[in-house]
Amino acid sequence: MKAFKFIFSLVITISLGYALSIKLGSAPPLGNFLSPTVGFWQNGESNETEFDEHLDLEGLTEQVSVVYDESMFPHIFAQNNHDLYFAQGYITAKDRLWQMEFQTYAAAGRLSEILGVNKGVQDYDRTARRKGMVFAAENFMEAMQSEPEILLAVTAYTDGVNRYIQSLSQADLPFEYKLLGYKPEPWTNLKAALLLKYMANDLSFGEKDLQNTNALALLGRETFDLLYPDMDTPLDPIVSKPGEWDFEPIRRDSVASPLVAELITNKLVPEPTIYNGSNNWAVSGSKTKSGNPILCSDPHLGLNLPSLWYTIQLSSPDVNVMGASLPGSPNVIIGFNDSIAWGVTNAQRDLVDWYKITFKDDTHNEYKLDGKWVTTEKKIEEIKIAGAEPIYDTVLYTHFGPVMFDDSFHPSSEKKYYALRWIAHDPSLEAFAFYKLNRAKNHADYMAALDYYSAPAQNFAFASAQGDIAMRVQGKYPNKGFEEGKFLLDGSTTKHDWTFIPFEQNIMDKNPERGFISSANQYPADTTYPYYITARSYESYRNRRINNRLRTMDSSIVVEDLMELQNDNYNLKAAESLPYFLSVVDTLALNSNEKEALNMLKKWNFYNSIDSKGASYYEAWWDTLYRLSWDELKASKVALGYPTAYNTIKLLKDNPYFELFDLKSSTAKENGYDIITKSFKDMAVVMNERAQDSTTSLNWQDYKQTYIKHLLRLKPFGTYNIPIGGNHNIVNATSENHGPSWRMIVELDPNGVKAYGVYPGGQSGNPGSVHYDDMIDDWAAGKYFNLYLMKAPDSEPNHTQVQQTLNPLN
């Protein structure tokens, strides 16, 4: 009997222990997770959290000092570059390890290893493999072997991250590891490359070649050209130097082969949002009160927690730079030193092409190229899945790149195969470009650094303490014939292989007469630039607002004026469209809801500030009108692209009888005037319902509901209904979940650089720390933190919160 009791109890104990140590469904392993000694309770930081003032780190060669200022920005002082990047890796991992790992797992198509069985996750991972993300990262690694300085930096960074990982006990693990029940794996150089390709995906994968092919086939040439012009007119390009492009352009020899006219019926893969873009500008001393140039940069990306950027200062005998870094990769990416400052915006261009592949037979072992059968390279991708057997995906590689769509992945009913050529596949040295930019002292150094930069193409704004300002639209750009690559290409020939525009023939400018340079993702050059340019879309509002403001600002600009401009909520799109829309609406035949809407819109001053009701009415109207305008594009069974807001408004104004304005859902034939009126009436109904809803208001803040979520989409770990104005196509480009992920302003005073920065998040990736999201309020309010470029660890005692010494272990 006693033995029976004992065994019974033992079985229960073991079962309980087992049940508490495994994941039941999506719940964490409760025993470990809830344990106060090793579980999540340990991640809660307190004011008395011990900060080791002296750390012994194996791998360092000499002593390193780390100073944390009042904003918890680390300032690293090392005596050689190996230690500097080792420390950058260690310190960054200390704050952001989980995020770094998660993002690089995503880039490598390994989320299934963490998140388990889920159709969406497996599809995501297969997409990443078929995009060639790891292929791209491996090519990057190979290129790095030829440049010892950057190889050393990346390797030291990797060692620093690993030093941190090795120091972690179960109790020390970052929160998300405990929640999901896994542990970090060793960091590698490949992961730094993957992180950069993760960014390259967001910035350079956007295109619509296949959608264009469908649109041309379905709608005809004339309609196609009206919907998707290559450029918006009138232009306010990044660089305008008509007739001054003093070089002999390289002619493209290829004869344009007939367009591959067919419908692509495959389900395409998700595109990065078209709003991934940014603002940057620099004003020369001739326009500033102090006579010093001032540079501003604010990249616009998806907003998540932990934040994408991590503020840091890096100092060693040959560099002293500060700014925003990307956890997972060494260097400062957007920043400044005592002599120069730089910022980046996305330089849109079509950097993805699709090639139609003809296989010999169903084995897919060979494909046709220039009249011969060439062997396909088959790569078997293993996708491990947490809690399940791995799946295997065979990816077919051709001369152009991987075949993304085939019989096993987003197939079409016809057997058609499309291979992907993407700029990110090419070996590149962007990490070395940033390394050199961190050390640049003048315009010549900036130009030399950017000669190493090929992808993803960015508009690099520049200012120096010597008084220069400059812009360089820099990337490895394919030299294309007219409309070449805008549609699906014939993959049976090498005629459409990419050749490149020499870097010295890229679009650039230095010290223009107007006294400022700027970019906001608009069309890059005036029409006399001799190379063919096309892209998924260009911006046409933020650029004009920025340039209008900078043109009218007189020569007494101070930093505060530019802070105001970065936070400018003026809705140029509304200013240019609303009066026209209102003129179309028959004001004599309105019901009371419609009269109310009309009234609110007439009173509006075109600013999307948080308490504006007019902004909400306009947005509701515009969204409805845009949807009605392009209802047949949405209803299409094959993928089609959408026209830009700018072009939509242009068509409504100039082409009201455009055939696509007719609504599919009604038998009557509508035109532009009709849908403007119908959308107005529909909007008035919706807004009236909203007005009755006591849980919300019509204020723009409540309408837009800007939020920032944790990377895992855990609701309690995000911040919601943030009081910030702005929107797409507005300089303050903050929309629901997207916007200025970093804001930086630098005044290049030769007597001491002054810099300011902020981002919507916090330096710590730990949700148990007050520094997880402590900058969001200030960011929303348009405030900035000082970025102290310290000369030495003891330079700023008033701004030093904690000082830490990292000692080599001998």
Added chain:
Amino acid sequence: MAGAALATIIVYTKGFYSFLAGFSGVGGLWFFLANSLDTANQSLLSGKVAALLGLESSMQLILATALVGALIGGFSSLTGSLFASMLKKEKKSNSPYHE
């Protein structure tokens, strides 16, 4: 059903008291530790985790933590005491004064 069987086995026996000792011992310890860490953190993290797990407050989470610890402690303790008493019986099985 297993619970009822369990109840008849352990109620009013020595085993019950050892279960209780482990239950309250580890449960109390986990309550104290979790609560101290939570106070020092000003419930910043526990508020979020409670919401994530569908609980209404940090205190509920602390109690849940204590309960898990208590169950682990209780059953481990019970198992241990039953093991010990199982061995003891074999040594003194010839005495008429024991069960």
